[in-house]
Amino acid sequence: xxxxxxxxxxVFFVFLAAVTFVNYSYECADKPFEGMAQISVKxxxxxxxxxxxxxxxxxxxxxxxxxxxYKTNDFSSDKTSYLIFKTNNTEKFMKxxxxxxxxxxxxxxxxxxxxxxxxxxTVKPIKxxxxxxxxxxxxxxxIERYRLSICxxxxxxxxxxxxxNALSDMGFEVKLGNLEDGLQILPxxxxxxxxxxxxxxxxxxxxxxxxxxxxxxxHGYTNGAILLCEIKEAFLMLAIIFIVVxxxxxxxxxxxxxxxxxxxxxYSISNMLLFLxxxxxxxxxxxxxxxxxxxxxxxxxxxxxxxxxxxxxxxxIIFICMLMISLSSGVIQLSxxxxxxxxxxxxxxxMDKRVATNIYKLYVDLDNTEVMADYMTRCDEFYxxxxxxxxxxxxxxxNYQTSPDMVTTVAEYFGQKNIYVNENYxxxxxxxxxxxxxxxxxxxxxxxxxxxxxxKSGYTQDTLNALYAPYCEGYYGxxxxxxxxxxxxxxxxEDEVVNSxxxxxxxxxxxxxxxxxxxxxxxxxxKNSIFxxxxxxxxxxxxxxxxxxDELLPYLKQAGIDKLVLDTPYVSNTFADKINSYIQGFIFxxxxxxxxxxxxxxxxxxxxxxxxxNYQEDIAAQKLCGISFFRIYKKYMIIFADTxxxxxxxxxxxxxxxxxxxxxxxVCGIFIFDLIMFLVIERSMTRKNILNVLKGI
Numbered sequence: 001x002x003x004x005x006x007x008x009x010x011v012f013f014v015f016l017a018a019v020t021f022v023n024y025s026y027e028c029a030d031k032p033f034e035g036m037a038q039i040s041v042k043x044x045x046x047x048x049x050x051x052x053x054x055x056x057x058x059x060x061x062x063x064x065x066x067x068x069x070y071k072t073n074d075f076s077s078d079k080t081s082y083l084i085f086k087t088n089n090t091e092k093f094m095k096x097x098x099x100x101x102x103x104x105x106x107x108x109x110x111x112x113x114x115x116x117x118x119x120x121x122t123v124k125p126i127k128x129x130x131x132x133x134x135x136x137x138x139x140x141x142x143i144e145r146y147r148l149s150i151c152x153x154x155x156x157x158x159x160x161x162x163x164x165n166a167l168s169d170m171g172f173e174v175k176l177g178n179l180e181d182g183l184q185i186l187p188x189x190x191x192x193x194x195x196x197x198x199x200x201x202x203x204x205x206x207x208x209x210x211x212x213x214x215x216x217x218x219h220g221y222t223n224g225a226i227l228l229c230e231i232k233e234a235f236l237m238l239a240i241i242f243i244v245v246x247x248x249x250x251x252x253x254x255x256x257x258x259x260x261x262x263x264x265x266x267y268s269i270s271n272m273l274l275f276l277x278x279x280x281x282x283x284x285x286x287x288x289x290x291x292x293x294x295x296x297x298x299x300x301x302x303x304x305x306x307x308x309x310x311x312x313x314x315x316x317i318i319f320i321c322m323l324m325i326s327l328s329s330g331v332i333q334l335s336x337x338x339x340x341x342x343x344x345x346x347x348x349x350x351m352d353k354r355v356a357t358n359i360y361k362l363y364v365d366l367d368n369t370e371v372m373a374d375y376m377t378r379c380d381e382f383y384x385x386x387x388x389x390x391x392x393x394x395x396x397x398x399n400y401q402t403s404p405d406m407v408t409t410v411a412e413y414f415g416q417k418n419i420y421v422n423e424n425y426x427x428x429x430x431x432x433x434x435x436x437x438x439x440x441x442x443x444x445x446x447x448x449x450x451x452x453x454x455x456k457s458g459y460t461q462d463t464l465n466a467l468y469a470p471y472c473e474g475y476y477g478x479x480x481x482x483x484x485x486x487x488x489x490x491x492x493x494e495d496e497v498v499n500s501x502x503x504x505x506x507x508x509x510x511x512x513x514x515x516x517x518x519x520x521x522x523x524x525x526x527k528n529s530i531f532x533x534x535x536x537x538x539x540x541x542x543x544x545x546x547x548x549x550d551e552l553l554p555y556l557k558q559a560g561i562d563k564l565v566l567d568t569p570y571v572s573n574t575f576a577d578k579i580n581s582y583i584q585g586f587i588f589x590x591x592x593x594x595x596x597x598x599x600x601x602x603x604x605x606x607x608x609x610x611x612x613x614n615y616q617e618d619i620a621a622q623k624l625c626g627i628s629f630f631r632i633y634k635k636y637m638i639i640f641a642d643t644x645x646x647x648x649x650x651x652x653x654x655x656x657x658x659x660x661x662x663x664x665x666x667v668c669g670i671f672i673f674d675l676i677m678f679l680v681i682e683r684s685m686t687r688k689n690i691l692n693v694l695k696g697i
Contacts, residue, residue, distance in 0.1 A: 002205060002237075004201050004204075004205070005198075005201040005202055005204075005205040006237065006238075006241060007201075008194075008197055008198040008201040008202075009198055009201075009238055009241055009242075009279070010241055010245060011194060011198075012191070012194045012195060012197070012198040012275075012279075013241075013242060013245045013246075013272070013275075013276075014245060014249075015191065015194050016191055016194075016271065016272065016275060017245065017246075017249040017268070017272075019191060020267070020268040020271055020272075021129070021131070021249075021253065021264070021268070022131070024129060024264055024267050024268065025129040025130075025131035025132045026132050027267075028128040028129045028130075028131075028132065029082070029132040029133055029135070030096075031096035031097050031128065032071075032082070032084055032094055032096060032097055032135060032137070033071075033096070033154060034094075034095060034096025034097075035095045035096060035156060035157055036069075036154040036155065036156060036157065037154070037155055037156070037157045037160040038152060038153070038154055039152070039153050039154075039155060039160065039163070039164055039167075039174055039175065040150065040151070040152050040153075040174070040175045041150070041151050041152075041153060041167055041172050041173070041174055042149070042150045042172060042173040042174075042175075043148070043149050043150075043172060043173075044171060044172065044173045050143075050144045050145075050146075050148055051144055053148055054140065054141055054143060054144050054148075056170060057087075057140070057167070057170075058087055058140055058141070060166050060167070060170060061087045061089055061163070061166075062087070062089055063166075064162055064163070064166050065089050065090065066087075066089060066090065066155070066156075066159045066162055066163050066166075067086060067087045067088070067089050067090050067093040067155070067156070067159075068086070068087055068140070068153050068154070068155050068163060069084055069085060069086035069087070069093075069094075069137075069140070069153065069154045069155075070084070070085045070086075070140070070143050070146075070151060070152075070153055070154075071083070071084050071085075071152075071154065072146065081115075081133060081134040081135075081136060082133050082134065082135045082136070083136055083138065083142075084135065084136065084137045084138070085137075085138050085139065085140045085141075085142045085143045086103075086105075086137060086138075086139075086140055087140045088103070088104040088105050088106075088139065088140075089104075090103070090104075091103060091104065093156060094137070095156075097112075097126060097128070098126075098127050098128070098259075098263075099112055099124070099126065099137075100124065105137075105138070105139050107122075107139075108138075108139045108141055108142075109121055109122055110122050110124065110139075111123060111124070111136055111137060111138045111139075112124045112125075112126050112135075112136070112137040113125070113126060113134065113135065113136040113137070114126045114128065114130035114134045114135050114136070114257075115130075115134050115136060118136055121138070125258060125259060127257075127258065127259030127260055127263075128257065128260055128263070129253070129257045129260055129264070130257065131257075161365065175566060191275070192322065193595055193596075193599070195275065195278070195279075196315075196318065196319070196322075196599065198279060199279070199282045199315075199318075200315055202279065202282050202283050202286055203282075203286045203311045203314075203315065204311075205286075206283075206286035206287045206289070206290045206311075207286075207290055207308050207311065209230070209287075209290060216229075223288075223291050226291050227284070227287055227288060227291055230287050230291075231284065231287075234283065235280075238279075238283075242276060246272065249268075250264065250265055286311065289310060289311065306614070308610055309607060309610045309611055309614060312603060312606050312607040312610055313607055313639070313643065315603050315607075316600065316603040316604060316607050316643070317643060317646055317647055317650065319596055319599050319600040319603055320600060320643075320647050320670055320674075321647060321650045321651055322596050323593060323596040323597060323600055323670060324647070324651050324662055324663075324666055324667055324670060325651070325662070326589050326592045326593040326596055327589070327593050327663065327666045327670075328661065328662045328663040328666050329585070329589050330585075330586050330589035330590055330593060331663045331665075331666060332661070332663070333582045333583070333585045333586040333589065334582075334586050336582050337579050337582040337583055337586065339509075339510055339511075340503060340575055340578055340579045340582070341575075341579055342510050343503075343510045343511035343575070344503075344572060344575035344576075344579075346499075346510065346511070347499060347501055347511065347571075348572065350428055350429075350499075350501070351501065351540070351570075351571040351572060353542060353543050353544065353548075353570070354393070354540045354541065354542050354543070354570070354571045355540065355541055355543055355548040355549075355552075355568040355569060355570050355571065356537035356538075356539065356540050356541075356568065356569060356570075356571050356574060357534040357535075357537065357539055357541075357565050357568055358535075358537070358565065358566065358567050358568070358569065359531075359534055359535040359564055359565060360564065360565075360566050364563055364564050373528075375531065375561065375564055376527070376528040376530075376531040377527075377528075378559050378560045378561045378564075379530045379531040379534055379559070379561060379564075380523065380527060380528065380530050380531075381558075381559040381560075382530070382534075382555060382556065382559035382561055382565075383523060383530045383539070384523060385555045385558060385559060386541055386552070386555050387422065387424065387523075389555075390541040390542050390543065390552070391424055391427075391541070391542040392422070392424060392539060392540070392541050392542075393422065393424045393425050393428050393501070393539070393540045393541075394420065394421060394422040394424070394425065394521055394530070394533055394538060394539050394540075395419065395420065395421045395422075395425050395500065395501060395502070395538055396419060396420040396421075396521075396529065396532065396533045396536075396538045397419045397500045397502060397505040397513060397516070397538070398410065398505070398532075398536065399411045399414075399416045399417055399418060399419060399516075400417075400419070400500060400505040400513050400514075400516070401504055401505050411513075411514070411516070417514075417515075417516050417517055418468075418516065418517040418518070418519060419498075419513065419516045419517070419518055419519070420518075420519045420520075420521045420526075420529060420533075421518055421519075421520065421521060422520070422521040422523075423441050423444075423520065423521075426438070426439055426440070428501075429497070429498065429499050429501075431452060431492045431493075431496050431498065431518075432492060432493045432496060433490070433491065433492055433493065434455055434491060434492075434493050434494075436493075439452060439490060439492060443490050444488065444490075444520060445488040448485055448486075448487070448488045449468075449472050449487045449488065449519070449522075450487075450488045450490065450519070450520040450522075451464065451468070451487050451488065451489055451490065451517060451518060451519055451520070452490050452491075452492050452517075452518035452520070453489060453490070453491055453492070453517050453518070454491070454492055454493075454494055454495075454496065454515035454516075454517075455491050455492070455493065455494045456494040456495065456515045457515060457517070459489065459491075461486065461487075461489055464487055464489050465486045465487055468487060468517075469486075469487075472487070492518075494515065495515065496515075497512055498512065498513040498515075498516060498518070499511050499512060499513075500512075500513055501540060501571065502536070502537060502538065502574075503537075503574045503575045503577075503578040504536070504537075504578070534565065537569075537571070537574055540571055541568070543568075548568045548570070549567055549568045552568055600670075601677070604674055604677045604678075605677070605681060608677065608678050608681045608682070609681060609685065611636060611639075612681070612682065612685050612686070615635070616685075619632055619633075619686060620686070623686065633682075636678070640671075640674075640675070640678075644671060647667075648667070651667070
């Protein structure tokens with residue numbers, strides 16, 4: 001057992017080191033682009049040669065004392081290589097990399113690289129892992145050999161305005177692009193299964209020492225003294241293994257990737273120490289349980305394996321909790337995906353060729369309050385230009401996004417159930433009064449706040465005014481709206497269908513908002529609401545062409561927000577993207593759940609067999625006497641009930657910490673499965689045990 005424990009200990013920390021190193025390497029591959037913004041540059045109406053084009057950009061960057069870089073991939077060898085070409089005007093342009101005292105290349109034949117040799121270049125080393133791909137940084141002039149009519153460049157985020165304006169002044173068409181997603185790091189949950197195997201090996205190592213502990217007790221050793229001896233013996237052995245594994249781990253990285261020792265050590269040591277502490281805690285607790293329960297019956301070989309059963313039960317509880325969390329998460333992802341699919345299908349006709357807007361803050365300094373205020377006004381102007389021409393539908397439903405408890409909406413969690421819609425929304429999604437008539441603009445009182453409230457809410461004019469008057473005064477009083485005359489209340493039919501038309505709101509109810517309080521948007525008085533709506537795909541426009549962005553671009557430019565709104569995705573595509581992300585998570589959880597389920601089956605079989613073996617004589621005698629099933633297995637049923645309570649408590653704590661609510665159907669399903677397994681094993685073993693008892697075996 002000691003050898004098995006040592007092997008499992010070694011395997012786990014080798015596996016942990018591998019996962020940590022892969023994640024470290026992936027993060028290293030993203031470091032050249034840390035703090036960078038991406039811009040797309042297109043040559044328009046120019047006939048520059050590549051040499052002239054590159055020279056012009058280099059001169060302009062030197063003039064404004066900024067830097068720009070270009071990236072491409074080299075697949076000429078078995079290992080992926082990233083080639084980066086940059087100008088050399090500023091120190092520390094590439095803030096994510098340690099390039100020594102200066103980022104500047106002093107000649108065109110110098111380069112920074114993770115490779116030891118680059119043909120034709122003097123290499124300055126980049127001290128980082130190149131497992132995910134080699135990185136070579138060369139002078140900007142090296143891009144002359146590529147096709148440069150349309151290029152994507154990287155610039156420092158704090159220089160993006162200066163660089164883009166300078167390139168625009170040169171006659172190039174400049175647009176802000178999205179930074180590509182970095183390489184996906186491996187989740188630490190991958191270490192859960194090998195960690196469990198290690199913990200089980202520790203448990204069974206502790207159990208194997210039961211007879212030895214009993215003998216020591218006969219020689220006068222106390223429980224504490226025995227535990228201390230075991231800790232001294234085992235800790236020395238495990239400490240040697242841990243140190244050897246880490247020396248090999250850090251040493252290999254330091255030798256292969258010169259100069260990376262300190263950064264890799266800093267990155268990985270916290271994970272190593274955390275998991276080491278977990279293993280030590282399991283080791284000490286396991287030994288204490290076995291030592292406490294050891295006695296003379298171990299020496300005679302008549303022990304009932306109570307400690308074995310207890311440890312098997314603890315292991316089973318661990319697997320049940322992990323399976324519950326994994327399956328509950330998968331159920332949420334599957335139900336959400338189906339809800340989004342059904343929602344998208346239901347509104348497909350209404351949303352045909354409708355597009356939403358995406359706002360990108362990297363190109364515009366929205367952290368500046370004056371700039372933010374200016375662009376809020378510009379977004380209001382864009383709304384004015386497009387609301388009639390493109391049948392613009394506005395519905396702001398932030399309060400129906402998922403709340404912090406991951407189950408309810410913000411409306412349910414905080415009691416904030418107000419939304420905003422414009423009059424065009426009522427054409428797309430008619431809302432009816434209790435008498436069946438549709439709400440129209442004729443029901444609105446211009447200059448006052450118009451609100452649609454469900455008859456289910458039970459508002460009177462006075463209660464509605466009291467609830468929303470402070471809110472309206474604070475937001476719209478200064479804009480000249482008549483807030484003193486109260487709210488124009490329009491009651492609509494209970495449980496009327498109010499669609500969100502958005503992939504992020506109303507996900508649990510197929511996009512149907514539950515009897516919301518609806519403000520009618522008034523563009524004259526309700527300033528600055530469109531900006532937040534445009535950033536959340538709440539403003540949807542009906543386009544006619546297959547290139548909606550080009551169709552809307554003249555109006556974006558007229559409103560002065562063409563640098564803020566850089567794409568206009570179809571509403572259907574926003575749903576597809578959301579569904580895809582949930583499906584990927586569901587597949588991962590299914591695979592993880594399968595591993596936990598197989599482990600749980602093994603532990604259920606082991607724990608049930610151990611229990612039946614411990615009490616086989618009593619069970620056989622009671623069976624022969626005709627005692628009822630529940631009286632015979634009263635002790636197991638009590639243990640089962642305690643297990644249910646323990647699992648429920650642990651599950652609640654885990655769901656609170658992780659933020660994933662436990663699905664009650666999943667919990668019930670697991671425990672029903674546990675009982676069925678018990679009945680099957682009990683039936684197969686009891687008949688054999690009765691025969692053995694009768695024979696005196």
